[in-house]
Amino acid sequence: MAMHDPSLTHARYALAVTLLALLVIVLGAYVRLSDAGLGCPDWPGCYGNLIAPTSEPQISSANSAYPGRPVEVHKAWKEMAHRYLAGALGLAILFLALLSLGRGKPTGYPRLLPWLLVLLVTLQAALGMWTVTLLVKPAIVTSHLLGGFITAALLWILTLRLYGPAMNSYVIHRPGRLLLFSRIGLVILLLQITLGGWTSTNYAAIGCSEFPTCHSGLWWPGMDFTQAFTLWHGTGINYEYGILGAEARTAIHLVHRLGALITALYLLPLAVLLYRTGRAAITQRLAWAIGLLLMLQLGLGIANVLGHLPLPVAVAHNGVAALLLLALLTLNWQLKRAYRIE
Incomplete structure (x- = not known):
């Protein structure tokens, strides 16, 4: 199949987004298992900032604003790294959905599945917020984890569907x-x-x-x-x-x-x-x-x-x-x- 074939290009992009989703799952597990889920006590920022506080003035100000949750810099950065990566995944999924509307999309490009993924990643963002605001409540955190697995699963299904025309059918x-x-x-x-x-x-x-x-x-x-x-x-x-x-x-x-x-x-x-x-x-x-x-x-x-x-x-x-x-x-x-x- 030619390198410029739009179906192959879209399939490769969907595969890359699926790999990104797997990376988000693994990083999320690392954050949770290293007890950094509350490394930032607020959402979407971290102690009121877009990045985790690192300098002495920033840490002092954060500790004053959140006296019940003193800054642990290493945990704050772990949590924010996960949020940044999850945000990148959300933007990548939105672009996948926008591709379904474009004129250059290959024939048979799924329309519903990419937008379902947009809704799912939006729900994931809400679950991420509730994970923090509800103090890592198990029902919320488990739902967040399961949502991450389902996101990766749906992205993989989309990838398979896009690669489908280039793949042989087998006798079983x-x-x-x-x-x-x-x-x-x-x-x-x-x-x-x-x-x-x-x-x-x-x-x-x-x-x-x-x-x-x-x-x-x-x-x-x-x-x-x-x-x-x-x-x-x-x-x-x-x-x-x-x-x-x-x-x-x-x-x-x-x-x-x-x-x-x-x-x-x-x-x-x-x-x-x-x-x-x-x-x-x-x-x-x-x-x-x-x-x-x-x-x-x-x-x-x-x-x-x-x-x-x-x-x-x-x-x-x-x-x-x-x-x-x-x-x-x-x-x-x-x-x-x-x-x-x-």
Whole structure:
């Protein structure tokens, strides 16, 4: 295909925006896991400024304006870096939407999806504001995290649709059955990602200190499921470092651990079935990608427990979850194309 083909140019741009969205997810995880989510106590600025305060006069003025939240420069810069990058993503998505109105757009350029992304990134901005103003409330932070994953997922779908005309269709045996299985797998993974967000935002990632047992050699210690899954505890509460007791955090952690087991027991056989059924190299590569990403994700989860949540491992756990989601979306998209031409 010629280099000047508008469909290829638009597809490459959509791919670049998708990579930017993945970077925002990873940086957001880093900010949250390094306890910098309230590095700036206001929004959209930082202590009333567009940049984090660094000089002694700026810090002194900020501390006077926010006496309950003294400046921690390193945390403030982490938070602002995430906001700058998220702002750049929002502008990039808006440009994608404007391309859908232009005369130079390729034939079949999606119209609804880019504007849906604009609405979603606007909601993400609001959730980012509420994350700060509601003092990292778990329900808000989890929604913000899930919104980031959905943004990356929709951008990837747009990328696949734009690359579609340049990609071959592959023969897959009984794609309808595989498509149903892969869609169920996608739902299971999204639920597990949501559980992971709830685990992280409630500071329950090490709610169990051992693996495969939980505490003191126990598989099923005392737990408080009522408090663990209470979505709303009221306003005016600072949720930084968590407010739940040990038994509630253990309950969240074990549910997430069980969710990981269910996800693995579903996706690994799906990958094997895909590998055996697919008649093209692309399906076998997808099977390998899903299987390897899943095993890597399980290993990172175990390392988080045994290493007491080392920051690089915890951040990677978020990033690999996003890649696994994109791999499953690619599988669903490819199977849907095969089903249509069967």
